[in-house]
Amino acid sequence: MDSIVSAPNEFPLPEDVGRSSQIVELLLREKMLTDKQVDYAARVLSKIETPRPMLEVLKELNYIDDDKIKDTVRHSRVPMCIGSLLVELGYIPFEDVQRALKIQSEDINHKKLGEILLDRRLIDEHSLIEVLSLQMGFPQLEPEFSEIDPELFSKVNSRWYDKHDVIPIHKEDGGLVIAFADPLDRNDLEAVKQVFGDKFIAGIARKSSIKRAVRRCLTGASRQKISPSDENSIIKLVDDLLLAAIERDASDIHIEPMKETMRVRFRQDGVLIKFQEFQINILPALTNRVKVLCDVDITEKRRHQGGRFYFDYPGGQVDLRVSFYVTVHGEKIVMRLLNRKGVLINIEDVGLSQRMEDRFKEDALYMPSGVILITGPTGSGKTTTVYSCINHINTPETSIITAEEPVEYIIEGIAQCSINPRINLTFEETLRHIVRQDPDVIVIGEIRDNFSAEIAVQAALTGHKVLTTFHTEDSIGGLVRLLNMNIEAFLISSTVVSVMAQRLLRKICPICAVAYKPSPADLQRIGYAPGDITGAAFRKGHGCGQCQYTGYSGRIGIFELLILDEQVRNAIIDQKTSQEIRLISIESTGLVTLLEDGIVKAAAGLTTIDEILRSLPRLQKPRALPELRRLLEG
Ligand SMILES: [Zn+2]
Incomplete structure (x- = not known):
C-alpha cells in the first residue's frame, strides 16, 4: 500500500507523479474504496504492459464511478497537486507534469504548477477549468463586480488579493461562495479558511476574471451603495472608515483625492497601508460630513483648516484630530486617532533593556528634581513613554500636573490640561499658571520654543521634577538644541538629569x-564585519x-x-561640539546609541536590519554585539 499512496497532505515528488494517486488516497480515507480493492487494482496494473492511471483501472473494475469521485473531491477540501490530477485523469502525460515540476522548483517567482502548465502551453485554460469543474464538480463561476458582496470583499486587503487568486462572492443558503482559480491549491485553501472559516462553496473561475473583479472592487468599492446625494450612506461610510481604523489599531486615516479616485489609507505600525479606493465624486459629501463633525466652516474649501471631534463606538471613545489640506484635486483629510487603547503601557513594557530600565528609574525618574527629556521625531513613541513614566510615579503622595497639546490619554489622579489656542488657552498662559498649582511633577507636552525651555529649567531649579519631550534626532542633539536656545550652559548642566532618545x-x-543569516553586505550597511555578530x-x-503579508x-x-555625569556636565559648560559630547558620553556614562540598541534587538530576532536602516541615525560605528550585550544586559 505505501508504495502506491503518498503520505497524507504531502505533494508527491516528481518521480512519484503518475504512480501515486492523490484521488485514490483520498477515496480510501473517505472510505469510498477499501484497501483490498486498491491492492487488487495495483496487482492488475502491475500485469498490464502500457502504464495506465490507477483511477481508470478502479473505474473499469466498477469499484468507483465518476459521480462518487466528484463528490468526494469536492467535499473533502483536501489540497491536491493539479499536475498529478491531470495525469490521473488522463489529460496530460506525466512527463509533461515532471517537466513543469522541474521548472517550478527552479522558478524564483514561486509560480503555481497550473500557471506553468498554462504558460508552457502544456494545457489550455479551458481544459484546466474543465478538469476542475466537470471532472471534479466545482461549479464554474464568472465573478461579476455587481454580485460581489462588498462586506465580504473588504474582510481582507489588496495585499491578500495580490497573493491569492481568490475572490469571495456572496452568501447563499449553502454557505459562502468563493471563486478560486485553483480550488485545490493548498495555500489559497488555507488562506481562505483562515479568513472566512471552513464553511464555503468553492467554485472555479478563470484567473483573469478573478483579477479583473478584484481590481474593480478595489477601485469602485461599494459604488452602488454610496451615492453622494444620499446623506445616510455618507454618514455610514464615515462611521465604517472610523471603525475599520479602530479595529486595525491605526494611528491615522488618510483620505486622499486623486485625479479619478479617492484613496483611503491607514497608518498601521507606522507605515501607510491602502485600505480602499472610491469614486472621486463622493469626496465633497464626505468632506462635508467630517467638517460637520469637527464643527468647522463647511463653505470654506480654499483654505487649510483643522478641527477635532469625539467618536463613540461600542468599545469606547476615540478623540480625532483632523486636518483639511487643500490640494489640486480637492481637500485631503487626515484624521489622527487619539486616546487609543495602546497608549498607556507600563514603563517595564516600553522595550527598555533591563539595565537601561534600572538606570532610567534610579538615576532619572526617582530623582527628586530635574529635567527629564524624551526626544525623537513625530511617531517615535515619545508620548507613550511619557505617559508610562507618569503612570509609574503617579502615587497619592505626588501632585502631577500637565500641559499637553492635546491630551492624548486621560490618567486618573493627575491634572491634565489640553492646550486650546482657539479659545486663547495658550501654552504660554498655561505654563505661567502651572507652577502656582503646587506641583511635584510638571509635564510639559513638548519644548517648542525658548519660553517653554526656560519654564522647564526654572521649574527644575526651584525643586520640581519636569518631564518633557523634544523634537531631536538623538540624545546629544537634545542637549545641543537646548544650548542653542539662549539658555545659560550652566543652567542646563545643573538641571537636566537625563535625555532619552527613542524610535519605534x-x-x-x-x-x-x-531564522536568517544577514549577508556581509547587509552587515556592512550597519557598520559591521561578519565577526562582530557572534551569538546573533x-x-x-x-x-x-x-500580519497582512508585511512580515x-x-x-x-x-x-x-x-544620564548626565560630571564629565558630560563639564563638556556642556565648556561648550564642546556635539561629536565631542557624544564621545565623552559613550566613554564615561556607558551610553549605548540608538543604532547599537537597534542592533541588539535585531540580533535577538525582534526586528530587522531593514528597519534599522530605515529609521535609526548612523552617527557612529557601532561596537561589536558581545560588548553591547554586556553593556545592556549586564
Ligand atoms: Zn506573519
Whole structure:
C-alpha cells in the first residue's frame, strides 16, 4: 500500500507523479474504496504492459464511478497537486507534469504548477477549468463586480488579493461562495479558511476574471451603495472608515483625492497601508460630513483648516484630530486617532533593556528634581513613554500636573490640561499658571520654543521634577538644541538629569518568523564585519495572513539613554561640539546609541536590519554585539 499512496497532505515528488494517486488516497480515507480493492487494482496494473492511471483501472473494475469521485473531491477540501490530477485523469502525460515540476522548483517567482502548465502551453485554460469543474464538480463561476458582496470583499486587503487568486462572492443558503482559480491549491485553501472559516462553496473561475473583479472592487468599492446625494450612506461610510481604523489599531486615516479616485489609507505600525479606493465624486459629501463633525466652516474649501471631534463606538471613545489640506484635486483629510487603547503601557513594557530600565528609574525618574527629556521625531513613541513614566510615579503622595497639546490619554489622579489656542488657552498662559498649582511633577507636552525651555529649567531649579519631550534626532542633539536656545550652559548642566532618545521599529511577526543569516553586505550597511555578530539570531517574517503579508506585527521601542555625569556636565559648560559630547558620553556614562540598541534587538530576532536602516541615525560605528550585550544586559 505505501508504495502506491503518498503520505497524507504531502505533494508527491516528481518521480512519484503518475504512480501515486492523490484521488485514490483520498477515496480510501473517505472510505469510498477499501484497501483490498486498491491492492487488487495495483496487482492488475502491475500485469498490464502500457502504464495506465490507477483511477481508470478502479473505474473499469466498477469499484468507483465518476459521480462518487466528484463528490468526494469536492467535499473533502483536501489540497491536491493539479499536475498529478491531470495525469490521473488522463489529460496530460506525466512527463509533461515532471517537466513543469522541474521548472517550478527552479522558478524564483514561486509560480503555481497550473500557471506553468498554462504558460508552457502544456494545457489550455479551458481544459484546466474543465478538469476542475466537470471532472471534479466545482461549479464554474464568472465573478461579476455587481454580485460581489462588498462586506465580504473588504474582510481582507489588496495585499491578500495580490497573493491569492481568490475572490469571495456572496452568501447563499449553502454557505459562502468563493471563486478560486485553483480550488485545490493548498495555500489559497488555507488562506481562505483562515479568513472566512471552513464553511464555503468553492467554485472555479478563470484567473483573469478573478483579477479583473478584484481590481474593480478595489477601485469602485461599494459604488452602488454610496451615492453622494444620499446623506445616510455618507454618514455610514464615515462611521465604517472610523471603525475599520479602530479595529486595525491605526494611528491615522488618510483620505486622499486623486485625479479619478479617492484613496483611503491607514497608518498601521507606522507605515501607510491602502485600505480602499472610491469614486472621486463622493469626496465633497464626505468632506462635508467630517467638517460637520469637527464643527468647522463647511463653505470654506480654499483654505487649510483643522478641527477635532469625539467618536463613540461600542468599545469606547476615540478623540480625532483632523486636518483639511487643500490640494489640486480637492481637500485631503487626515484624521489622527487619539486616546487609543495602546497608549498607556507600563514603563517595564516600553522595550527598555533591563539595565537601561534600572538606570532610567534610579538615576532619572526617582530623582527628586530635574529635567527629564524624551526626544525623537513625530511617531517615535515619545508620548507613550511619557505617559508610562507618569503612570509609574503617579502615587497619592505626588501632585502631577500637565500641559499637553492635546491630551492624548486621560490618567486618573493627575491634572491634565489640553492646550486650546482657539479659545486663547495658550501654552504660554498655561505654563505661567502651572507652577502656582503646587506641583511635584510638571509635564510639559513638548519644548517648542525658548519660553517653554526656560519654564522647564526654572521649574527644575526651584525643586520640581519636569518631564518633557523634544523634537531631536538623538540624545546629544537634545542637549545641543537646548544650548542653542539662549539658555545659560550652566543652567542646563545643573538641571537636566537625563535625555532619552527613542524610535519605534516594526516588530517581526511571530507567526511567520524564520531564522536568517544577514549577508556581509547587509552587515556592512550597519557598520559591521561578519565577526562582530557572534551569538546573533537574526530573523525575518516571510508574510502571513496574521500580519497582512508585511512580515511585521506591532512595534518595539529602541532607546538611547544619556544620564548626565560630571564629565558630560563639564563638556556642556565648556561648550564642546556635539561629536565631542557624544564621545565623552559613550566613554564615561556607558551610553549605548540608538543604532547599537537597534542592533541588539535585531540580533535577538525582534526586528530587522531593514528597519534599522530605515529609521535609526548612523552617527557612529557601532561596537561589536558581545560588548553591547554586556553593556545592556549586564
Ligand atoms: Zn506573519
